Amino acid sequence: MASNAGTVAREHTEPSAESRKPTWRDFYQLAKPGILFSNSITVFGGFWIASGQTGERIDFLLLLWTLLGSALVMASGCVLNNYLDRDLDKLMTRTQKRATARGAISPRVVMWYGITLGVVGLGVLYLLANPLAALLGFAGLLVYVWVYTAWLKRTSVYSTSIGGISGAIPPMIGFTAVSGELGAGAWILFLIMFLWQPPHFWALGIRRKEEYRAAGYPLLPVVQGNHATKLAMMRYTIMLVPGSLLLYLYGYVGEIYVIAATILGMIWVVMTLRGFQAQDDEAWARKMFVYSINYLTLLFLVMVIDTNFVSATPSIPFERIG
Numbered sequence: 001m002a003s004n005a006g007t008v009a010r011e012h013t014e015p016s017a018e019s020r021k022p023t024w025r026d027f028y029q030l031a032k033p034g035i036l037f038s039n040s041i042t043v044f045g046g047f048w049i050a051s052g053q054t055g056e057r058i059d060f061l062l063l064l065w066t067l068l069g070s071a072l073v074m075a076s077g078c079v080l081n082n083y084l085d086r087d088l089d090k091l092m093t094r095t096q097k098r099a100t101a102r103g104a105i106s107p108r109v110v111m112w113y114g115i116t117l118g119v120v121g122l123g124v125l126y127l128l129a130n131p132l133a134a135l136l137g138f139a140g141l142l143v144y145v146w147v148y149t150a151w152l153k154r155t156s157v158y159s160t161s162i163g164g165i166s167g168a169i170p171p172m173i174g175f176t177a178v179s180g181e182l183g184a185g186a187w188i189l190f191l192i193m194f195l196w197q198p199p200h201f202w203a204l205g206i207r208r209k210e211e212y213r214a215a216g217y218p219l220l221p222v223v224q225g226n227h228a229t230k231l232a233m234m235r236y237t238i239m240l241v242p243g244s245l246l247l248y249l250y251g252y253v254g255e256i257y258v259i260a261a262t263i264l265g266m267i268w269v270v271m272t273l274r275g276f277q278a279q280d281d282e283a284w285a286r287k288m289f290v291y292s293i294n295y296l297t298l299l300f301l302v303m304v305i306d307t308n309f310v311s312a313t314p315s316i317p318f319e320r321i322g
């Protein structure tokens with residue numbers, strides 16, 4: 001199936017000499033900047049709520065190093081993901097313009113670009129944050145590049161859920177950069193991100209099911225169909241509501257967060273339920289995908305605004321203290 005589709009895709013999309021020329025923009029895009037930005041929001045969230053528990057000033061220099069180090073490590077993961085997926089990325093409209101799929105940059109250069117980003121990023125985390133933050137970065141990289149990209153994405157319907165472990169690590173990096181240990185807050189943020197990712201990705205999977213099928217990826221919508229995928233999405237969005245409230249139960253955030261997280265989560269559950277009556281699954285899935293990103297951004301925004309700062313030291317920014 002995959003090889004037939006591949007022949008068809010290649011016939012229509014053989015890149016011209018012009019499209020083969022690499023640009024600086026290609027190198028930038030290989031790091032998947034949109035995904036880096038959202039993941040950095042979660043690093044920031046982890047850093048901020050851990051800072052709330054220390055009773056000390058926010059260490060803005062440490063914040064800067066943590067954001068830089070984690071962004072470099074995540075960029076490394078994205079570049080290496082593009083490197084490893086360059087054959088199948090040719091077969092999907094969504095991905096075939098990537099420099100790796102067009103053959104615009106030599107695979108060796110891309111591989112070394114990814115490795116360099118990773119080594120520098122892990123070095124920044126190790127030397128300027130702490131060894132635990134670096135270790136988590138390394139674990140995230142390993143899961144994303146090796147377990148998800150090189151292994152499960154091509155072979156298993158469980159790739160999305162297990163790959164979600166890597167996307168749940170960035171807020172833990174932010175948290176441990178401050179605390180130096182894996183406190184309850186780190187695990188709760190892990191849980192929130194772990195539950196958020198499958199509905200985020202399956203929305204896209206339903207919308208682009210035929211592309212994924214043609215490329216040969218055993219994604220849930222491809223293997224079990226839209227209905228089974230909607231049921232699975234519902235399980236995750238429902239669990240996300242109580243999951244997100246654990247931050248309040250453990251004293252990291254206040255009541256404003258509780259109200260916002262409940263409303264945001266319930267909207268997502270209702271949207272998921274509406275999927276069972278949708279006339280047009282692709283249109284519904286597009287809305288679900290957009291909402292997943294808005295949900296994540298708003299949840300972390302409110303989390304940061306309503307962080308409980310345990311100390312009444314007036315030097316803490318925004319005076320959201322005590």
Ligand code: HEM
Binds near residue numbers: 094160164165193296
């Ligand atoms: C198992 C984990 C994940 C999978 C499989 C996944 C999959 C994807 C895919 C395939 C796209 C491309 C959409 C397109 O080109 O139309 C995408 C976009 C996006 N993802 Fe995820 N994602 C995951 C985790 C995350 C995480 C952890 C974040 C952020 C915290 C995130 C944020 C985004 C954002 C902001 C976009 C849109 C921007 C862009 O396409 O550059 N994703 N995701």
Ligand SMILES: CC(C)=CCC/C(C)=C/CC/C(C)=C/COP(=O)(O)OP(=O)(O)O
Binds near residue numbers: 073085136138140
């Ligand atoms: C600490 C660390 C390194 C964490 C990794 C964080 C990270 C980059 C999470 C995002 C996961 C993601 C975008 C998966 C999509 O890959 P895909 O291959 O399904 O997407 P594609 O088809 O667009 O390439």
